[in-house]
Amino acid sequence: MTLGNWFALLVALVVAAEVVRALRHRAVRQERWRRFFRLRTTSWGLGILTFLLAVALAAPLLAPFDPNRQLDIVHLTNRPPSSTFLLGTDPLSRDVWSRLVYGTRVSLGIGALGALVAVALGDGLPFAALVVAIGLTSWFGTSRLVRAEVLSLRQRDFVVAARALGAGSSRVIVRHVLPNAAAPIIVSAALGVGNVLLLEAALSFLGIGVPPPDASWGNMIADGMPSIYTAPWSTFFPGLAISLVVMSLNGVADGVRDALDPREAP
Amino acid sequence: MTAPGSLLVEVRDLVKHYPGERSWFGLGAPRAPVRAVDGVSFTIASGRTLGLVGESGSGKTTVGRTMLRLQEPTSGKVLFEGNDVFGLDAARLRALRRKMQIVFQDPYSSLNPRMTVEETLREPLEIHRLNGAVSALLDEVGLDAAFAKRYPHELSGGQRQRVGIARALSVEPRFIVCDEPVSALDVSVQAQVLNLLADLQAKRRLTYLFIAHDLAVVRHIADDVAVMYLGKIVEHAPAAEIYAQPRHPYTTALLSAVPEPNPRASKQRIVLTGDMPSPAHPPPGCPFHPRCPHPKKSERCRTEPPPLRPITSGHLAACHYAAEPM
Numbered sequence: 356m357t358l359g360n361w362f363a364l365l366v367a368l369v370v371a372a373e374v375v376r377a378l379r380h381r382a383v384r385q386e387r388w389r390r391f392f393r394l395r396t397t398s399w400g401l402g403i404l405t406f407l408l409a410v411a412l413a414a415p416l417l418a419p420f421d422p423n424r425q426l427d428i429v430h431l432t433n434r435p436p437s438s439t440f441l442l443g444t445d446p447l448s449r450d451v452w453s454r455l456v457y458g459t460r461v462s463l464g465i466g467a468l469g470a471l472v473a474v475a476l477g478d479g480l481p482f483a484a485l486v487v488a489i490g491l492t493s494w495f496g497t498s499r500l501v502r503a504e505v506l507s508l509r510q511r512d513f514v515v516a517a518r519a520l521g522a523g524s525s526r527v528i529v530r531h532v533l534p535n536a537a538a539p540i541i542v543s544a545a546l547g548v549g550n551v552l553l554l555e556a557a558l559s560f561l562g563i564g565v566p567p568p569d570a571s572w573g574n575m576i577a578d579g580m581p582s583i584y585t586a587p588w589s590t591f592f593p594g595l596a597i598s599l600v601v602m603s604l605n606g607v608a609d610g611v612r613d614a615l616d617p618r619e620a621p
Numbered sequence: 622m623t624a625p626g627s628l629l630v631e632v633r634d635l636v637k638h639y640p641g642e643r644s645w646f647g648l649g650a651p652r653a654p655v656r657a658v659d660g661v662s663f664t665i666a667s668g669r670t671l672g673l674v675g676e677s678g679s680g681k682t683t684v685g686r687t688m689l690r691l692q693e694p695t696s697g698k699v700l701f702e703g704n705d706v707f708g709l710d711a712a713r714l715r716a717l718r719r720k721m722q723i724v725f726q727d728p729y730s731s732l733n734p735r736m737t738v739e740e741t742l743r744e745p746l747e748i749h750r751l752n753g754a755v756s757a758l759l760d761e762v763g764l765d766a767a768f769a770k771r772y773p774h775e776l777s778g779g780q781r782q783r784v785g786i787a788r789a790l791s792v793e794p795r796f797i798v799c800d801e802p803v804s805a806l807d808v809s810v811q812a813q814v815l816n817l818l819a820d821l822q823a824k825r826r827l828t829y830l831f832i833a834h835d836l837a838v839v840r841h842i843a844d845d846v847a848v849m850y851l852g853k854i855v856e857h858a859p860a861a862e863i864y865a866q867p868r869h870p871y872t873t874a875l876l877s878a879v880p881e882p883n884p885r886a887s888k889q890r891i892v893l894t895g896d897m898p899s900p901a902h903p904p905p906g907c908p909f910h911p912r913c914p915h916p917k918k919s920e921r922c923r924t925e926p927p928p929l930r931p932i933t934s935g936h937l938a939a940c941h942y943a944a945e946p947m
Contacts, residue, residue, distance in 0.1 A: 512731035516785075519689055520745040520792060521718040530744070534735040615735075 371406035391614035400606025418453035433586035469551035545608030549601035635697035659852035672843030722789035726801035728781035779810035868938035
């Protein structure tokens with residue numbers, strides 16, 4: 356790690372903290388934002404996600420080594436964390452920290468796009484193909500949820516009342532059904548990002564995900580797997596990153612749910 | 622504009638059957654259809670109130686909702702100011718919806734939880750491009766203008782029901798289906814809401830179909846009462862008549878359940894045995910015969926369905942022994 360890398364990391368942390376602080380400041384004045392920040396986990400989740408986004412954008416500044424380069428296949432495999440290799444090296448003598456930083460781009464990108472496709476479907480590059488594959492297969496749960504929610508809402512008296520007042524289908528859907536179905540859909544989508552991330556990890560682990568040598572958190576775990584007992588750092592840190600993102604998303608999803616629901620007013 | 626006392630709503634032989642489900646995941650023979658409403662006819666004169674009384678499952682709510690075309694009927698006709706409600710195209714149906722409104726039983730599910738009172742009341746004005754004021758509507762149902770900014774969860778049951786009534790009034794209707802509007806409320810609040818409905822009727826010259834599950838509530842507001850059992854009207858008479866001289870044993874039993882304020886009044890409670898039969902398999906003959914406490918009950922009741930026929934002038938009953946009531 357060079358001084359420049361440390362500085363960039365510090366900047367990313369400060370940016371994340373500042374973004375959260377600025378939003379919370381705004382929350383004092385606006386009812387909806389106040390409800391969003393009702394839970395402390397929401398702030399933490401938002402902070403972590405902002406930080407990871409900053410890391411993904413500034414990856415070249417944060418990574419001291421080329422993530423795909425095998426530094427010295429004879430002498431530098433499975434090195435423990437040190438000041439040079441912040442999180443150690445993997446069995447192929449690549450710097451785990453650099454790979455983790457670049458893997459953020461792939462994993463967050465696939466997660467976000469995959470979930471987007473998945474939610475949108477509730478109605479050729481290899482990367483795009485993976486996004487589509489994940490999106491195509493993980494919309495079932497969300498669409499079932501959306502459908503069940505809409506079916507039950509359609510029977511509610513306020514929807515019947517809107518029809519009796521002469522509201523057309525589009526008005527009934529936009530003003531009465533969707534706002535009331537939004538909370539479960541958003542929570543499901545947030546969980547969907549987590550699921551997509553885990554699915555990508557599983558696919559990469561099985562060797563049919565992000566093709567090597569490009570780093571994703573999933574194939575980092577796969578690469579580190581053979582030496583998990585002698586060099587646990589090469590699997591532990593990508594695993595930790597995945598868990599952090601999934602937990603952060605849950606926190607943010609809870610906040611969004613509260614923000615949309617007037618009944619959760621503090 | 623119809624003159625007071627002239628016919629406003631006419632229901633002719635209304636039938637609503639729900640198709641039976643198929644067994645074996647849709648491959649088997651369909652089950653018997655549920656006959657929710659099985660040939661109901663009545664009229665309501667302008668400015669009057671018809672009380673429609675029956676147990677849960679008697680089809681009274683289905684009658685109300687089908688009349689407003691919130692559900693499509695199986696057969697039959699509803700005429701509103703002479704227009705066939707079921708024959709209207711979308712544009713004319715929308716115009717008609719300004720004139721026919723509904724107030725619901727459950728004040729908790731009848732308001733959109735994501736909309737403030739103001740948004741709820743503003744919506745019908747937007748749909749029909751009317752120039753009503755939300756504050757005037759709130760005032761009319763006895764709510765302070767400050768309620769406009771509140772969400773439904775911040776209101777009590779009675780307040781919500783008032784908002785529901787204000788929403789129905791917003792489009793200036795002539796006819797309102799009140800679907801058990803007080804059944805879900807505390808007794809003390811029931812009287813307030815009933816009085817409000819009566820005041821509004823007098824002030825706005827409204828016509829009501831007032832649906833209820835017991836005769837006590839209807840007594841205060843209805844001019845005429847129709848009693849439903851298993852999708853059919855079994856007795857229909859002016860309110861004073863039906864309370865003084867019920868002709869159908871089912872009405873007699875319902876009346877015996879109305880609480881009597883005078884503890885010394887002699888009163889015999891008729892307790893009906895059993896439950897109402899399933900509307901998918903109504904009994905042959907008189908639909909009420911399995912539970913009928915009438916001493917003259919005979920073989921005829923089990924085989925021959927009694928028609929709804931006039932017993933005295935303006936008093937209809939569907940019982941073979943209506944001339945000799947219990």
